[in-house]
Amino acid sequence: MRNLLNITDLTTGEIDELITVAEDIIANPEKYQDVCRRKKLATLFFEPSTRTRLSFEAAMLDLGGNVLGFSEASSSSTSKGETVGDTIRVVCGYADIIAMRHPKEGAPYAAAQVATKPIINAGDGGHNHPTQTLTDLLTIHRERGSFENFTIGFCGDLKFGRTVHSLVSALARYTGIHFVFISPEELKLPRYIIDNTLDKQHLSYEETNSLEEAMPRLDMLYMTRVQRERFFNEADYIRLKDTYILDPEKLEAAKPDLCILHPLPRVNEISVEVDNDPRARYFAQAENGKFIRMALIMKLLGLKA
Amino acid sequence: MKIDSIQNGIVLDHIQAGRSMEIYRLLGLNRLDCSVAIIKNARSTQMGKKDIIKIADRIDINLDVLGFVDPGITVDIIENGELVEKKHVQLPEKLVNVLKCKNPRCITVSEPHLRSEFLLTDREKRVYSCAYCDTRYHR
Numbered sequence: 246m247r248n249l250l251n252i253t254d255l256t257t258g259e260i261d262e263l264i265t266v267a268e269d270i271i272a273n274p275e276k277y278q279d280v281c282r283r284k285k286l287a288t289l290f291f292e293p294s295t296r297t298r299l300s301f302e303a304a305m306l307d308l309g310g311n312v313l314g315f316s317e318a319s320s321s322s323t324s325k326g327e328t329v330g331d332t333i334r335v336v337c338g339y340a341d342i343i344a345m346r347h348p349k350e351g352a353p354y355a356a357a358q359v360a361t362k363p364i365i366n367a368g369d370g371g372h373n374h375p376t377q378t379l380t381d382l383l384t385i386h387r388e389r390g391s392f393e394n395f396t397i398g399f400c401g402d403l404k405f406g407r408t409v410h411s412l413v414s415a416l417a418r419y420t421g422i423h424f425v426f427i428s429p430e431e432l433k434l435p436r437y438i439i440d441n442t443l444d445k446q447h448l449s450y451e452e453t454n455s456l457e458e459a460m461p462r463l464d465m466l467y468m469t470r471v472q473r474e475r476f477f478n479e480a481d482y483i484r485l486k487d488t489y490i491l492d493p494e495k496l497e498a499a500k501p502d503l504c505i506l507h508p509l510p511r512v513n514e515i516s517v518e519v520d521n522d523p524r525a526r527y528f529a530q531a532e533n534g535k536f537i538r539m540a541l542i543m544k545l546l547g548l549k550a
Numbered sequence: 551m552k553i554d555s556i557q558n559g560i561v562l563d564h565i566q567a568g569r570s571m572e573i574y575r576l577l578g579l580n581r582l583d584c585s586v587a588i589i590k591n592a593r594s595t596q597m598g599k600k601d602i603i604k605i606a607d608r609i610d611i612n613l614d615v616l617g618f619v620d621p622g623i624t625v626d627i628i629e630n631g632e633l634v635e636k637k638h639v640q641l642p643e644k645l646v647n648v649l650k651c652k653n654p655r656c657i658t659v660s661e662p663h664l665r666s667e668f669l670l671t672d673r674e675k676r677v678y679s680c681a682y683c684d685t686r687y688h689r
């Protein structure tokens with residue numbers, strides 16, 4: 246039995262295979278509509294994330310399967326003191342596969358120790374969110390046709406932004422990508438990612454604090470949210486949150502085939518005026534999340550079309 | 551200072567001076583009935599100063615713990631007053647229930663019954679990472 250707790254659980258070959266299946270699902274959805282007939286996905290959301298939960302449920306429904314689960318209104322009510330392990334043991338009796346989101350880091354690993362069904366980590370605090378990374382990879386692959394020879398900019402909170410850390414480590418497996426890290430000094434990419442991933446694998450990268458300066462060179466631009474809860478100090482948050490807002494004016498210097506991504510939800514880091522620009526691909530990116538989750542559920546259940 | 555040599559038991563030798571109490575605690579030697587001698591700052595030709603622990607019983611020693619605290623330690627097994635085996639320890643790949651994760655957001659902190667697991671993720675830099683949350687711990 247396999248789980249997906251961290252994007253590093255998958256080999257490059259397995260990621261490529263998931264992307265191939267997802268692209269086939271997009272091309273031939275009817276081929277997959279009964280693949281998970283009579284199978285059940287449990288979505289256990291110990292903290293709410295409507296968007297991620299709906300994406301998993303839509304994925305299972307489009308495969309002809311069923312869904313059950315819960316979403317806690319607040320993380321403080323986590324099953325009235327029941328351990329993660331106990332909840333998982335019970336649910337393994339009801340469902341064929343489990344997608345879980347939990348506010349505590351490593352909760353999916355604890356779940357996997359006792360589970361008899363595959364566990365998918367749908368986000369564990371600020372730690373991992375591998376299906377977001379798979380979504381990002383599918384989007385890049387669909388937009389570029391490959392994982393080679395492009396310049397990708399990451400902009401915003403690069404210090405705490407787990408989606409960025411995870412996507413950088415996944416893209417580091419491919420060759421010919423140039424990384425541009427655009428952030429305020431306070432929210433730069435952590436040193437250990439530079440040491441253990443970028444420098445160790447001799448990747449091409451640069452760091453800058455100016456989005457305008459970097460813009461003309463970018464083929465892809467990955468925007469992130471600056472989260473209020475990451476700051477101890479309200480004044481720091483207010484000072485930094487508007488630093489890197491993408492608007493039509495900044496896009497004037499961009500390439501005509503730039504592709505703008507964002508894991509969503511956004512606050513105001515991308516102005517709504519950008520939404521109608523054909524270079525804005527973040528809503529397409531969200532839809533890709535459903536297709537890659539379909540491919541993942543099939544893989545973990547050992548099912549093929 | 552004179553410590554009687556033991557007839558049957560274990561001698562942990564070549565402990566870096568100052569580390570013996572940490573080893574005493576991590577191995578749970580306080581729970582033993584037999585006599586345990588801790589010798590601090592013994593003179594050593596190789597090391598200048600070293601600590602030594604003598605345990606007057608053939609207990610099971612968690613060699614992983616020793617390798618983690620100090621890979622230079624040697625473990626001498628004594629039978630009938632004779633040295634019958636000398637073991638060298640090394641930095642272990644995995645540590646179970648030795649360290650506690652310091653990340654307040656880690657599930658092992660809110661559910662302390664979970665067994666702690668740390669994996670050696672960088673042998674050169676002696677870095678262990680929590681198997682649950684990946685928090686790094688430098689030795």
Ligand SMILES: [Zn+2]
Nearest residue numbers: 651656680683
């Ligand atoms: Zn931890």
